[in-house]
Amino acid sequence: MIVQAIFDRLSGPFSSLMTGLNVEALDPWIEIKAEGLPEIARFLRDEPDLAFNYLHCITAVDYFEPDAKKAAAAEWQPHVELIYHLSSMTHRHRLVLKTKLPRWRNDIAGQLPEVPSVSSVWSTAEWHEREVYDLMGVIFTGNNDLRRILCPEDWVGHPLRKDYVMPEEYHGIRAR
């Protein structure tokens, strides 16, 4: 099924949650509202004509430009984007699902944004969400084991954010 058809299929039950579609991109994508993620994920997996049983990857991208001059030229407002790569082994079709989050919850620096977890739909998400939390600082509500995974437990900050500054030292070890 092509992405346009999938979009039409989703627009029926979830018309208020769909926010974007791009079929011209290299990997065509559908953008949805973050709060609809678990419902739509479950729908995508369970409907027999969609059957997206395989979650490849969860990626988070930080759209933020620390340089004020460059930021003025940027085409986007600062935000964090989550990208889910899905495919169906039965129907052999692929889909990229996107959702936008604020960089900070309520725009208060330090308050991590929240998004519902899809780990109950695809188990792959369990560790991938932990990684996104660790490196990008997104809280997945409903993931029961949201600990840091690659960085040590007492690490401060989320390294893949564009405004991240490497600490001077870590437990007496010079870090930069």
Added chain:
Amino acid sequence: MDFERGIREADETDLRTDELVINMGPQHPSTHGVLRLVLRTDGEVVSEIVPHIGYLHRSAEKIGENLSPRQFLPYSDRLDYLAAMNMNLGWALTVEKLLGMEVSEKCRHLRTIVCELDRISSHLVAAGCYGLDLGSFTPFTWTFREREKILNLFEAICGARLTYSYITVGGVTADAPPGWLKQVEEFLDEFTPVIDELHAVLTSNSIFIQRTAGVGVLSPEKAVDYGCSGPVLRGSGVGWDMRRDGEPIYARMYEGYKFEVIASVNGSYPQDEKYPPVPVEAIVGDSWHRFYVRMLEVVQSMKIVRQAIEKYSQCGGDVGKPIALKMKLPKGESYLETEAPKGQMGFMIIGDGTPVPWRVRIRSSSFCHASVIPELCRGLLIADVPAIVGSLDVVLGEIDR
């Protein structure tokens, strides 16, 4: 005081041991690198297992945001360092997809040759180390002897023995030297009888079967749910291979090639060659099947290499050359998964009009495979843990990135 009374009262029905937490790794020979497992055990039985990763984290994704794609190529070598050719290929194709670029047919066949040779070499390491995990030392020396020959071939073609950076965005760094293809064919001829020897000491060895058959059964539904891929997924009986089912830019490399996707169908395997039979104790999805799939894939890879040599020899033209170091990337996102020996290796690159990508993402198959370890090991014996971890064939360079 009560010690003697305690002994008197502890009759045989009341012999209980306390739960013991055992730490395995990160410096443990059978965790294949720096994987750390924390086992909660009751006697010999593992009740819970928690993997801890990150000991080899080198911020590859962040580094990717600060280098141009060609500069990032050597970092891709260091992901799955046992199959660096396949890592190079994944990165090169992802960037080529973003650039809308296509390499020549000759280059495609040459890439196929080196990638399949590297798949053989990676599977040899997996098989040899798996024997070592289970207490059999001999196959380890045999597989590393054969791998050495492949490394010599790679040394001849690109100068490096581990981190090749040979397949690059836009082609390969240099064409094969004269006489190289003949050496490859000689290697394949020498290697063919070794497979039977490995089957004799491992696949059909009764101790090996007892240690692996029925141990760590991963059902096909679970394998898909956890995002498993490669031999782990196919060992569970799901015939899914990116070389056949992947995106056109990758699957085109294998167009016109005759090879089988090795996965058990109703409990039996394609029998185009004589393989040892599946033992009765083995259940589809167990450690034995994962190992068996790898061994059969080696034969398929050899077939592909032979076909690729023939196709390559018939092609004229050049093998491409690397793109400019500071070539500007178009705006856009490109995600591509390729079939690396360990499983599906995915790269993502987001270009923003400058030579340096906005974001680089690496999706690793071993990462997903490590996440099934708790599921597979629950309720089994401590001695089964190395047997299961070894059969998943994880590489920590790829998990921690």
